[in-house]
Amino acid sequence: MSDERQPTRRPGGRTARVGAAVHQAVTELLGERGHGAFTIGDVAARAGVADTTVYRRWGSMEALLADVTLTRLNARSPMPDTGTLEGDLRTYAAGVAREITGPDGLALLRLAVALSGPGAEGTQALDTLVAERSRQLRSMFDRAHERGERAPDTETFVDLVLAPMYIRVLFGGGPLTAEYVDGLVDRLL
């Protein structure tokens, strides 16, 4: 097993090209057929790689979906660094609001929910996704702390800012206006 892992990833090399092709294939299949209606074999065929390449790198459909979700979330709402906690929070919250109300936003959120379904692999993949996102949030709060600002903990941020936005979009509770999103951040501050 350890020999198989010897050829490590070179950015811009074959590993990166395979990663991009597989992510692209998953995104297309999600849009065309929806979650649960395609297999790793379908993904591999669309990406032009062997099934075993996908299995070896991602291990399961759930892990692959979590990786695609996290990559898209990061590409669309990178963690801001504006110099103040308030600036970071407002920029980040506005970015999340834009992302989850955008063309694929609801599909992305519903995919994350689908990963939480029955099955340990989906749960594990979602845990990885949430842990990575929490790590990024903590680094934002750590920077605030180093500047001498009082920063919230990640759980409070999720409860007061992210959860209301997510639920509003998932349950069709009305638009995420700038006033609404700023109000959530005000409540946190």
Added chain:
Amino acid sequence: MSDERQPTRRPGGRTARVGAAVHQAVTELLGERGHGAFTIGDVAARAGVADTTVYRRWGSMEALLADVTLTRLNARSPMPDTGTLEGDLRTYAAGVAREITGPDGLALLRLAVALSGPGAEGTQALDTLVAERSRQLRSMFDRAHERGERAPDTETFVDLVLAPMYIRVLFGGGPLTAEYVDGLVDRLL
């Protein structure tokens, strides 16, 4: 059309029996196959009624699923009336926490999320469900108001208490301990 609607519902009569049999069939099929993997024809066959009976009464699968979800939510977490707003809020929040962490809780939540997917019928059905739930919450807050207590609005209650619990369960963010749920209500009060 109006003639067809003449035989109105008699509690305990055929209409109630059909309703119970159809709800039971939907619950069973959701458990066995999951959302999206059965048709109105399957429901009708399992309930021992004609397809047209289901279509005439509920109109669409989405409306039927919303009706089943609302009925189950109501049966499990009826609106409390303890005499104080704080008592009502704590009892209600604890009931919701119990319900969504129970055996079918996640399935119920994911069903509500599935209803928010593409398609006007699902969205409409979910709107009906959310509106009914909001109406019940408002009546709890109205009672508080009449007693001279300061009551929150429904939106603030959803944002501060329901959304964090729902997201925690949907995204696997850890157990809903009594301390956690009481903390959410404290924040609201």
